[in-house]
Amino acid sequence: MTPLAHSERFKTYFPPVATGIAMLAAWEAACRWFEIPVFLVPAPSVVADSFLNNASSLFRALGSTLKVTFIAFALAIVIGVLTAFLFVQSRAIERSLFPYAVMLQVTPIVAIAPLLIILVKDTQTALVLCATLIALFPIISNTTIGLRTVDPGLANLFRINKASGLQTLLRLRIPSALPYFFAGLRISSGLALIGAVVAEFVAGTGGRSAGLAYEILQSGFELDIPRMFAALFLITIAGVVLFVAMAGLSAWALGGWHDSERRIEA
Amino acid sequence: MAAAPLPSPSLAMAPAEAAPAVEILGVDKVFADGTRGLTPIDLTVAQGEFVSLIGPSGCGKSTLLSLIANLIQPTDGRLLWWRGGFDKVGQPGRRLSIVFQDATLMPWARVEGNVRLPLDLARMPKDEAAPRVDEALALVGLSSHGRLYPRQLSGGMRMRVSIARALVTEPDMLLMDEPFGALDEFTRNRLDSDLSELWRLRGFTTIFVTHSIYEAVFLSTRIVVMAAQPGRLFREIEIDEPFPRGDAFRTSAKFADYCRELSVALMEASLASGRGRDR
Known part of the structure; x- marks a missing residue:
C-alpha cells in the first residue's frame, strides 16, 4: 500500500512546508522590493548568511542553553513526580501544599529571576533553578490528577482480588497516570526552555557559559539584527524538537492502548 | 472442553x-x-x-x-x-470472582495480561499462569486474541475477556x-x-x-x-x-x-x- 502511505504522508507534511516556503519567499521579496534596511528586518537570506558565519558561537550558546534546559527538565520531572506521589498520599498534604504550588506557577518567572540570581551565588545553578520552577507545575498537577483518576471498577476488582497497596500502585495507579504524565511532559519541556532563556536574559551571563539569550542581548547591543534572528531561529527550532521528542516518547509509551495516541484506522 | x-x-x-x-x-x-x-x-x-x-x-x-x-x-x-x-x-x-456491567479491562494491558491479572495479584509465577490464561481464553472462544489490546475488540469480545479473567482463578x-x-x-x-x-x-x-x-x-x-x-x-x-x-x-x-x-x-x-x- 505504498502509494496510499505516500499520499497520506504527503497530505500531512506538504501543507505546513508549503506555507513555510511561501512565507519565507514573501518575506524575502518584501525585503528586497521595499529595500527594508537590514537593521530593521533582515531578509531570510541575510539571516541564513549570518547563521552560517556565526555558527560556532551560536551552537556553543545553544549547547549552554540546552544544558540548563535539560537539567531543569529532569529536576522538574523528579521533583514533580515525587510531589505528586506525596499529594495523593493524603488530601491534607495536598490541601496544605497545593496553594503554594499554584502561587509558584502564577508568579511570573521574570519577576523571581533577579532575586534568585542575587540569592544563589553560582549563576549556572540560579539559571537551572529558574527553569525548574517554571517547568515544575504542569508535571505536579498532571501527575496528581493522573494518579487519582483510576477506573473505579478496576479499583474494585483489585480489592476483590486482595491486591496489596504496592500492587495497586504499580499495576493500576501508575499505568492510569501515564497519559496525564506525558501530557505534562509535553508542556513542561517547552516551559523548561522558556525558563532557561528568560533566566539567561535576567542574569545576562557572558563568557564561556553564555546561552542563546546572551547572544540575542549582545546582538542587540551591536545592532547585529541578522544574528539576533539567527539566535531566535535556533531557540524556536530547539523548542520544536523538544516538543516533537516528547510527543514521540508519548506515542511510543501509549501508542498501543491510549486513545490520545491512537492512529486513525482507514 | x-x-x-x-x-x-x-x-x-x-x-x-x-x-x-x-x-x-x-x-x-x-x-x-x-x-x-x-x-x-x-x-x-x-x-x-x-x-x-x-x-x-x-x-x-x-x-x-x-x-x-x-x-x-x-x-x-x-x-x-x-x-x-x-x-x-x-x-x-x-x-470468588466478579464480572461488572462494563468489561473494566486495563486498556494498557493486552488481553492475556488482563486475563492473567487475578493470578498476578495472587503472585502466581508466569509460567504456571500461562496455561491457565490460555485455557480461560479458550473457554470464552478468544484463543487467538491474546496479543490484542482491549480497544481492538468489540463490546461482546471485551465482555468475554472479562469473563475469562473471572474464570481464570477457577472460582x-x-x-x-x-x-x-x-x-x-x-x-x-x-x-x-x-x-x-x-x-x-x-x-x-x-x-x-x-x-x-x-x-x-x-x-x-x-x-x-x-x-x-x-x-x-x-x-x-x-x-x-x-x-x-x-x-x-x-x-x-x-x-x-x-x-x-x-x-x-x-x-x-x-x-x-x-x-x-x-x-
Whole structure:
C-alpha cells in the first residue's frame, strides 16, 4: 500500500512546508522590493548568511542553553513526580501544599529571576533553578490528577482480588497516570526552555557559559539584527524538537492502548 | 472442553441440598446520606446454584451484590461465605470472582495480561499462569486474541475477556452485575448460552443481576424478585428445567410461561415499591 502511505504522508507534511516556503519567499521579496534596511528586518537570506558565519558561537550558546534546559527538565520531572506521589498520599498534604504550588506557577518567572540570581551565588545553578520552577507545575498537577483518576471498577476488582497497596500502585495507579504524565511532559519541556532563556536574559551571563539569550542581548547591543534572528531561529527550532521528542516518547509509551495516541484506522 | 476437576463432590448435582456458598443473615444497608438501600434481608445461596436477582430500579440488587463481594459493608446483620468470614475467601474451595456491567479491562494491558491479572495479584509465577490464561481464553472462544489490546475488540469480545479473567482463578462463586446489559440482543443471547454451558460444566455458584426477564429465565435455577423503597426480597421463582438448556428451551411454551410468571411478579414488585416503575 505504498502509494496510499505516500499520499497520506504527503497530505500531512506538504501543507505546513508549503506555507513555510511561501512565507519565507514573501518575506524575502518584501525585503528586497521595499529595500527594508537590514537593521530593521533582515531578509531570510541575510539571516541564513549570518547563521552560517556565526555558527560556532551560536551552537556553543545553544549547547549552554540546552544544558540548563535539560537539567531543569529532569529536576522538574523528579521533583514533580515525587510531589505528586506525596499529594495523593493524603488530601491534607495536598490541601496544605497545593496553594503554594499554584502561587509558584502564577508568579511570573521574570519577576523571581533577579532575586534568585542575587540569592544563589553560582549563576549556572540560579539559571537551572529558574527553569525548574517554571517547568515544575504542569508535571505536579498532571501527575496528581493522573494518579487519582483510576477506573473505579478496576479499583474494585483489585480489592476483590486482595491486591496489596504496592500492587495497586504499580499495576493500576501508575499505568492510569501515564497519559496525564506525558501530557505534562509535553508542556513542561517547552516551559523548561522558556525558563532557561528568560533566566539567561535576567542574569545576562557572558563568557564561556553564555546561552542563546546572551547572544540575542549582545546582538542587540551591536545592532547585529541578522544574528539576533539567527539566535531566535535556533531557540524556536530547539523548542520544536523538544516538543516533537516528547510527543514521540508519548506515542511510543501509549501508542498501543491510549486513545490520545491512537492512529486513525482507514 | 475437558471437564475441570470440581472443588467438591457435593456441587455436581442437587444444588438445593448442597452446602451454602453464601448466607445473608439479616443484612440491611443504610447509606451515608440516610437512604435505606436494603431492609433486613435473609437469603442463602447453595453451592452450585444459579440465582438471578431481578427487580425495578432502586431495589438494591446491585447493592446486594456489592455486599456479597464485600465491596461495601452491611449496616447491620452479617454475611457468611462458605460458612466463614471474608478473610478466608480466596482459599481453595472459597474463590470468588466478579464480572461488572462494563468489561473494566486495563486498556494498557493486552488481553492475556488482563486475563492473567487475578493470578498476578495472587503472585502466581508466569509460567504456571500461562496455561491457565490460555485455557480461560479458550473457554470464552478468544484463543487467538491474546496479543490484542482491549480497544481492538468489540463490546461482546471485551465482555468475554472479562469473563475469562473471572474464570481464570477457577472460582467457586461468580458474581455478575448486569454483565450483558450493554450488548445487543443477538450477542447477549449467545453469551447467555455460553455462560449457561460454562456454568453447567464448571459447577460454580452464580449470582447474576439482570434487568432482562428472558435472560433470568433462561439462565437461572432460581430467580429472586426484589422490590424497591426500601429494597427487599419480594418473591422467589424456581426454574425447573434441566440443563443443558438450548434454543429449544428458549422457544418452548414452558419458557413463555415462566416469562409470564416472572413478568407478573415484577409488575407486582413494582406496584409494591413506593412508586410505579414507569414514573
